[in-house]
Amino acid sequence: MLTAHGCSFSYGERRVFSDVSLSLHPYELLALIGPNGAGKTTLLHVLSGIQSPQQGHVTIQTDGKEEELFGLSVDERARHIAVVEQSVAPAFDFSVKEMVSFGRYPHRHTKHDHSSIVNESMEAVGVSLLSDRMLSELSAGEKQRVFLALALAQKPRVLLLDEPLSHLDPKHQQTMISLLQTLAQKGLAVLWSVHELNWARKADRVALLCKGGLLAVGPPSDVLTQAHLETAYETKVRLIPTEPGEPPLILFDRE
């Protein structure tokens, strides 16, 4: 549905990645992993259309035909692709409902029932009861879910999340993963970048970004190998087998 074709991106002289080709498909949860500075956030921004690559291009399938992402208007892009950033710090204290309703901005000229879509989005992530609470009063986990509801209110076909688990405790991480899996099952193309590699095992596919390129893309068991991980993270890795058919647990050994 959303495809990066040979994309290269640099910040001035510093090359972040080159020749990255990656496809996102509906009904799929894709985990993007890689060490710090590999360019995961940058790749996300290129895929979302807010930054254009120096080389290569990104296409999106709309109404059956493939179009250039950068040929779409900003509103159209926002109707197809929603992004949950790693940290959002609103300058003012909005209520949960107000925050989620911001997701309707790309659809502001349509005659949809915005109010019910906002309620549905809050329901989907389980923050309906927090509707009238101020964002500042919420815990990190609740806030993350509100931002997810905001993204869902855009009614996107592609959902990109930048390290959504980083501020969450294990219980909330589990809840978030389940939510993402549910959303993928409903037909969204979901890409989420993650540091904690053992969560990446829950994805349908994993993409490993490091040293300026995609080292491996494929099912978790194909990507989360000792060779790949030691190359990417430059440290000793131990894989602990688990259930048959399940990818192994990953442990980083001290040198």
Next chain:
Amino acid sequence: MATLSFRKSAWFLVRGLFCALCCFALMASPANAAYPVRVPLEGGRTLEMARKPHRIVVLGPTLYAYMLVDLGAASRVVGLAHSADNPRELHAVPSVGQSLSPDLERIVSLSPDLVVGGTDAVFAQLSALSIACFTLGPQKQSLTGSQDVFSLLRVLALLVDGDTQAAERLIQKTQTEMSQVETALAAQKKETVAVLYAGPRGNLFAAGAETPEHELISRSAGQNVFSHLRRHKPVSAEELLRLQPGVILIDENQRAYLTVQPALHHLSALSRGRVFGINSAVHGSSRLGQALKMYASRIHSRPF
């Protein structure tokens, strides 16, 4: 307290009326003409006074107030801008607020038939309400000496009396007073003099050439150490120490500015007790005779 603004305003907020302006006014209305009189203002405008004004409001600077008192119009002043330096003769006149930001409602409620002074903006506001206003507004030149003061006196006399007789008498008297002082000082050895003002931050300004102070210094057998400057210019302590004037004249309320800077303790005038306070408002007004006497008595330490 007479701050720099008030002191300067005594000479400078009233913009220089040149002799040509005076002549024009005189040509337009000869010395004994009755009303209506027409007086030229800045920017090609004219003010026509249809009849003698009996209710005059005076806004800043205080120079106007002194002039009107000296022209014998004090009893017709019904409103006055607030200033600590207003003439004693007008102390009972109701205040209309400050010169730069007067209470327009109060002015209007006094039903004036002439408003003298004030800023351009106030002029525009009151003129829009059909109130006769006389102001010279912001001009590029200030009063440069006694001739400018006399010109202004003549114009004011024309406005308030319909003729310049009172002004001519006053000018005559002033010129006589000034001549007497000059004659008495004919053989006097010249003293080096500086006339200083202090700005709000204690920075000093000096009266240079083309100022009334310069004329007063020259005519009281003095030599202005700052004659190389034009008008009023800021001067540094260093410059003052270099020039070492024999006598320093400064507003009475600003003398402390000279003693507060440690560097100025080396001023010879200060150590010899030759720093004198002057009342800037009075001595910056049209009372030039009085001013010259005061300058002469201070500079040469003898009564006049």
Next chain:
Amino acid sequence: MRRGTVGSWLLLLGLLCVSLLLSAWIGSVHVPIKDMAFGLLRRLRLISWPETPLATLFLDLRLPRVLLGALCGASLSLSGGVMQGVFRNPLADPYILGQASGATLGAALCALFGPPGSFWLLPLCAFCGAFLFTLVLLVISEMSAQLYFDQSALILVGVALGSLGSALTGIALYASQTDQANSLVYWLFGSLALGQWPQIALFSACALPMVILLVQQSHALDLLSLGDTMAAHLGVSVVPLKRRLLLFSSVLTALVVAFCGTIGFVGLVVPHMVRKWMGPRHNRLLPSSCLLGAAFLPLCDTVSRSLLAPLELPVGIVTALIGVPFFLSLLLRRLRKVKAC
């Protein structure tokens, strides 16, 4: 907490009416209601009785002053609210980009070197000065588009321009050797005393399109407060939006400074008061800032002209006296919140 209810709006409107009525009523001269009413009716050509001097005073001095105060208060509050949204900084105010300094420079140059006696020239030059500084800032921003995304850098450019304006004004004042400095000082502090009907008409004609254009951007402003990246994800063209917002609110600010000098704290304080009450959504914040600003400034002006009558305090001093305690309490509250984190 329910925000932005019908009751809140009615209360705001009520405040505005009370403020305007009080300001029209209070003055150095007591004008009976009869004179006010008949004067108004006569001006509206509904009656033909002669106008009393008190009615003229009310209609040509007091009423224009009150209305100018309302217009300026509304404009400054709206501009302040927009700046706080654009810069995502609740401490931003309408003068953050150095317009006040530009206006002062324009006014100084006009007063000192322009032809005398032209009353309209001063506001025009002040407006041009303020607007020119805004354009310079926008040009600098265009040279480095990155500047639009770097809030601190943008503010620093504004501060730098402001300092430059002050320095140039100082040179102009020094070089001219005249005493307009005095009247400029008062102009700097801000004054509503010179409100006249033609000015009010011109101000309204210029300000109204800006107000409409700015309020139209309310939704986009909300998104901008989430951050430039999030706003872009949600379909906002960040750079064109910021350009528009800065331009329109600068025009509003320049208009106010041109006619009334620099009146501080209104644009900072009023959006904050409103934000507490109506919430941060700009579709409520901006119009209600206009209403509260329109009520706030005439009241401050009434205090400034009544407290020490016939002496008038510059209105900027009164707004500061009221604004500073509020501003400090806001700062302390923020610091306490940060400490608690």
